[in-house]
Amino acid sequence: MSESDPHQSGRGRVTAPARPSGKGGGKGVGEMIAIYDTTLRDGSQSESVQFSVEDKLRIARRLDLLGVDYIEGGWPGANPKDEAFFARAKDLKLERSRLVAFGSTRRAKVKAEDDTVLNALLAAGTGVITIFGKSWPLHVTRALGIAPAENLELIFDSIRHLKARTDQVFFDAEHFFDGFKADPDYAVKALMAARDGGADGLILCDTNGGSLPGEIAAIMRQIALPDVRLGIHCHNDGGLAVANTLAAVECGATQVQGTINGLGERCGNADLTTVVANLLLKMGRHARLGVEGLPRLTGVSRFVDEMCNRSPQKNQPFVGASAFAHKAGVHVAAILKDPVTYEHIDPEQVGNERRILVSEQAGRSNLVHKFREMGILDVDPNDPRLQDLLNELKELEFRGYQFDAAEASFELRVRKALGQLPEYFLEQGFRVIDNRMVRDDGAWIMGAEATVKLVVGGQPVHFVGEGNGPVDALYTVLRRALEWHYPAINTVTLVDYKVRILPQALGGRSGTGSMVRVLIEWRDEERSWGTVGVSEHIIAASYAAIMDALIFKLYKDGATPAV
Structure with a gap:
C-alpha cells in the first residue's frame, strides 16, 4: 500500500x-x-x-x-x-x-x-x-x-x-x-x-x-x-x-x-x-x-x-418472568380493566405472559384474577371469605412466606378457605434424628432417621425411614406412609431446594436462631410446582413444604380421600 x-x-x-x-x-x-x-x-x-x-x-x-x-x-x-x-x-x-x-x-x-x-x-x-x-x-x-x-x-x-x-x-x-x-x-x-x-x-x-x-x-x-x-x-x-x-x-x-x-x-x-x-x-x-x-x-x-446452567433473570426487560408481573393491588385492579394502564406492550408480542402475584400488597383484584387462573369462576368478589383469606396471606408474608415461587402452597390455602380441599390424612407428628457413624474403613458418614405418625383411612400409621439427610429421610418416610392408599405419590420428585435466612424484623431471633424460608420445586410425570415453609427450625420449614407438595399432588390427581 x-x-x-x-x-x-x-x-x-x-x-x-x-x-x-x-x-x-x-x-x-x-x-x-x-x-x-x-x-x-x-x-x-x-x-x-x-x-x-x-x-x-x-x-x-x-x-x-x-x-x-x-x-x-x-x-x-x-x-x-x-x-x-x-x-x-x-x-x-x-x-x-x-x-x-x-x-x-x-x-x-x-x-x-x-x-x-x-x-x-x-x-x-x-x-x-x-x-x-x-x-x-x-x-x-x-x-x-x-x-x-x-x-x-x-x-x-x-x-x-x-x-x-x-x-x-x-x-x-x-x-x-x-x-x-x-x-x-x-x-x-x-x-x-x-x-x-x-x-x-x-x-x-x-x-x-x-x-x-x-x-x-x-x-x-x-x-x-x-x-x-x-x-x-x-x-x-x-x-x-x-x-x-x-x-x-x-x-x-x-x-x-x-x-x-x-x-x-x-x-x-x-x-x-x-x-x-x-x-x-x-x-x-x-x-x-x-x-x-x-x-x-x-x-x-x-x-x-x-x-x-443458570437461572433466568426475572427482571430482564421484555423476556423476564417479572417483566409483566403485577403485585400491588391498585395496579392489578387497573390491569384487569385495561392492561395498557401498567403495561407498555402486550406480553404476547415477545412470547411472554402476564402474571398476577399475591402478597401483602395484594387486594381482592389479585385474588379474583388468581381464582380465574385456577379455574374458580363462581366466587363473588364480595364474599367475606376473600377478605379472611387476604388477611391470612398478608400475615403469612409478614412472617416470611413467599408465594411468588410457591403457587402450589398458595392454591392449597385458597382451596381450603373456599371449602374445596379434601382432608386426605391427619398429621400426628414427626421426629428426625441425625446420625454420624464410622464406616469399616474409618471414614465418617452422615445419615438421618425420620419417624412420622399419621391417620390415613381412619387408621393410625407409624413409619420409620432413613435418608442421606433429615429432609431426604422425612420425604422418604412420608411417601412410604402414604403410598398404601395413594400409590401415585411415588411419582413426585424433588427438583430444587432453597433456604433463605429471614431478617430479625419478622419476629425471629438473629444469627443461627433466625427464621428460615424453605422453597422447594417439585415435579411428577405431568407438571411441576413449588411449595414453601417458614419456621425458626429448618426441618419444620422443610416438613411444611413437603406436606404441601404431597397434598397438592393428591388434589391435582383428584385422589379419593381415605380419611
Whole structure:
C-alpha cells in the first residue's frame, strides 16, 4: 500500500456535521437492520459460562429459528472446541441465518496468504467472516508494538485477501470510540483501510463499554464514509450497551451486534432480546426476523440460560418472568380493566405472559384474577371469605412466606378457605434424628432417621425411614406412609431446594436462631410446582413444604380421600 492510497491520506471528513445519503448514511426508519448474534463467541467469554460443542449447535438452531441474520460461531483454530464446532456446523441446515467465522487481521511481517489465522477463517467455509483490527493508536503501539501506518496495512491487506476468497467480510473496529476520542483522524483511517480493502460492513466497537449514548451519537454524526454500511458493537461496562446500540441505529447503523441475555466478558454485551424488541416495537425499524419472530424471543432467552446452567433473570426487560408481573393491588385492579394502564406492550408480542402475584400488597383484584387462573369462576368478589383469606396471606408474608415461587402452597390455602380441599390424612407428628457413624474403613458418614405418625383411612400409621439427610429421610418416610392408599405419590420428585435466612424484623431471633424460608420445586410425570415453609427450625420449614407438595399432588390427581 502506497502513501497515495485514499485510506492513508486522512481525508475522512471526520468533522462533517451531516451524514451523506447512501448506504453509509442510513435511510431512516425504512432501512433494514441486520441482527448479528455473537452469543456463541463473545457470550461464551462470560464468567462461569462453558458451552459444549453440542450446546453451541443447539443454540445456533434456536437462533436460526428466531431469524437473526448472522450467527458468529467462534474463532476457528483458536481452540479445539471451536474447531469441532465449525466442523460439525457444516451439517447445520440453517434456513434464516448465516454462520460467521471470527478472527483477527494478519500478523505483522507475515503475508496474508501465509497467515494461520486468515487461513483458518477461510477453511471454516462459512461464507461470512468477521475480523477485528485496532483503531486506537494506544493499542497499536502498546498491544501490537507496531507503527500506526503498519496497522493500517494489516487491516487493508487482510480484508482484501479474505474478500477475494469469500462472500462477505465485516470489519470490527476494536476500541473505535475510545480511539476516536484520542485521535479521530487515525480512527477514521482504520475504517477507510477496511473499506478500501473491500469490507461489506464496518462495525464500530465500544470495546471497553464506557461510552455514553450522547458520545456515540456525536461521533457517528462526524463519520462520512459513503457506500459503506456501518454497524455497532457495544459492551455493557457502564450499563448502557442497549442505549448506545439504539443511539447508533438512530445515527445510521444498519447492523447491530449483541448476545442473548447480554452474555459477554466482564459486564457483558448489548442484550439482543432488549435491542430487538425496542427496534421493532418502539422505533419502527425493520429486521428480517420481523414482528412474527418476536414471539419466539422469550423462549430463546430462557433456552440460552438453560444452556448456561443458570437461572433466568426475572427482571430482564421484555423476556423476564417479572417483566409483566403485577403485585400491588391498585395496579392489578387497573390491569384487569385495561392492561395498557401498567403495561407498555402486550406480553404476547415477545412470547411472554402476564402474571398476577399475591402478597401483602395484594387486594381482592389479585385474588379474583388468581381464582380465574385456577379455574374458580363462581366466587363473588364480595364474599367475606376473600377478605379472611387476604388477611391470612398478608400475615403469612409478614412472617416470611413467599408465594411468588410457591403457587402450589398458595392454591392449597385458597382451596381450603373456599371449602374445596379434601382432608386426605391427619398429621400426628414427626421426629428426625441425625446420625454420624464410622464406616469399616474409618471414614465418617452422615445419615438421618425420620419417624412420622399419621391417620390415613381412619387408621393410625407409624413409619420409620432413613435418608442421606433429615429432609431426604422425612420425604422418604412420608411417601412410604402414604403410598398404601395413594400409590401415585411415588411419582413426585424433588427438583430444587432453597433456604433463605429471614431478617430479625419478622419476629425471629438473629444469627443461627433466625427464621428460615424453605422453597422447594417439585415435579411428577405431568407438571411441576413449588411449595414453601417458614419456621425458626429448618426441618419444620422443610416438613411444611413437603406436606404441601404431597397434598397438592393428591388434589391435582383428584385422589379419593381415605380419611
